Amino acid sequence: MDVPELAGYLARLVRDVPDYPKQGVLFKDITPLLGDGDGFRAVIDSLVPDGAAPDGDGLGRVDKVVGIEARGFILAAPVAYRLGAGFVPVRKKGKLPAPTFEASYQLEYGEAVLEVHRDAFAGGDRVLIVDDVLATGGTARATCDLVKRCGGQVHALAFLIELTGLNGRQKLPGENVHAVLKY
Numbered sequence: 001m002d003v004p005e006l007a008g009y010l011a012r013l014v015r016d017v018p019d020y021p022k023q024g025v026l027f028k029d030i031t032p033l034l035g036d037g038d039g040f041r042a043v044i045d046s047l048v049p050d051g052a053a054p055d056g057d058g059l060g061r062v063d064k065v066v067g068i069e070a071r072g073f074i075l076a077a078p079v080a081y082r083l084g085a086g087f088v089p090v091r092k093k094g095k096l097p098a099p100t101f102e103a104s105y106q107l108e109y110g111e112a113v114l115e116v117h118r119d120a121f122a123g124g125d126r127v128l129i130v131d132d133v134l135a136t137g138g139t140a141r142a143t144c145d146l147v148k149r150c151g152g153q154v155h156a157l158a159f160l161i162e163l164t165g166l167n168g169r170q171k172l173p174g175e176n177v178h179a180v181l182k183y
Helices: 003-012 037-047 071-083 138-149
Strands: 015-018 026-029 064-068 086-092 100-107 110-117 126-134 153-162 177-182
Touching (some): 003 037, 003 177, 037 071, 064 138, 071 086
Parallel strands (some): 064 126, 153 177
């Protein structure tokens, strides 16, 4: 399947849910895509093509793959497995048992706090951050800041969906950002 055909196939598996989680938000529900074996495999393959970075450059070594709670976990874990890298969860405040660093950020519909274990990364670890959606960029920016605060190096960020009208890339200047689908 070529790239435009693949994007069309995957896009048909994403369900629009109006007014969720609040009035005026059009939620992109990826559960139908995750439930489709071929679609799920295609997404993981698209997030980490063999021998290439998400943007088409050589990926090189990745030591850790970060998954952002909660749907990012579903995508990041198989990506880490494919790369032979460790998996690191970035979670909502109060969900991790050991000492953490935290970062506050704005959502498109509120505020939140993310945490990561202080010892999640060895100094200089090359990190790939994976999540389901790049919207306003607040979650991704906070995650980049947490990785760097722990001594990791953000190598790239990969998203299943980018909501281009919300300008999330603007909060990630200088970062290598890839999205499989753009709306």
